[in-house]
Amino acid sequence: MITVINSILTILGIYFGIGLLFGIYFFLAGARKIDPIINDSKWTVRLLLVPGAVATWPFLISKLFKTEKQ
């Protein structure tokens, strides 16, 4: 049981660790690449969106790659 718990918490820690790093990138540049409409909004909107970026980073990274390809 301890092994299972360790594995789950390690995965959770890595997920949110990467998420935090991605959240910083999202605030500085990523949000604008994902949706250029956000250029017309205040910086506080991007700040408010950071927790969402931390939570959904795998989806957003794949979206960023698709945008880059296009």
Added chain:
Amino acid sequence: MGLDYQTILWNKHKKVYDKLILAFMLMYLLVFAGLTFTFNAQTTIETLIIRAFGTLAVIMLHIILAIGPISRLNTSFLPLLYNRRHLGVSMFLAAAVHGVFSMIQFHTLGNVNPVYSIFTSNLDYTSLTNFPFQVLGFVALIILFFMAATSHDFWLKNLSPSVWKKLHMMVYVAYALIILHVFLGAFQQETSPFTIGFLSIGFVTIVSLHLIAGFNEVKTDTKKSEKDESNWLYVCRTGEIEEDRAKIFTVDKERVAIFKYEGKLSAIHNVCKHQGGPLGEGKIVDGCITCPWHGYQYLPGNGQSPPPFTEKVATYELKLVKDKIYLNPEAFPEGTEVKPVNC
């Protein structure tokens, strides 16, 4: 209709609604604290905070889950449905205060990581009655975090409405976990019949409301409609639709909104192109069908958003026999001009 994102999309009504949420939360916390200190004066401030915010979050979650079916059963509750997101975020904040204080109170005294301690302080995972209930609350809080963090319109658009919807349907998983968390917590730590009693009433109410609303929707969607000689479907009589409002009618599993305005009738596809909002639950504002979710607008005669917007929805042909409205089930391509029927 707006082109940019706002930090918080407030209007006059939403501000009133948010003030009511805040007033309710503060009132509940004050009443809870007053009752606790009256009947159980030795309660510590940490325990009070944990219990007050925990019960507040559970009550708010029940209200949130009840709003959907109640507004389907009675449309006068629809404004609550359209303002539900702020209530959801407020509920998450209450749950987060409960979670953080519980972690401080029960898991920060040793030298073990507090999150690790939640999962390992009780390892009786095979027991039904002694199952580590705090783990259930922790997982529910993570789900609620995902939902609160993605509640902004930016996420609805950029995660896509279907992904967003699936993510937010996880509220039912969170609800099940919270019910178990509270039941087991109450069972293991206190013997008060009130907690289990109130929670049981809440659970039965939520399940019943969902079942009743679900049966009603299935009945409406599968209702067989009378056809005329040209295979047009009978919808309703003109008097059954309020001025500047719509009747939603289902054709081959697709919902159509039939609007009555300025002595005319027009029919368009019910789903808003912006984020899938139910156009038929909106109303005509300044001559345009206005989506109740985000205010996107469409002209009733052609299903097109007024310039500079470019959204288009499918339109349908109507005819009137005396005061009976008939609909041609074949949809026209999105944005097709259809002459309104005079009524």
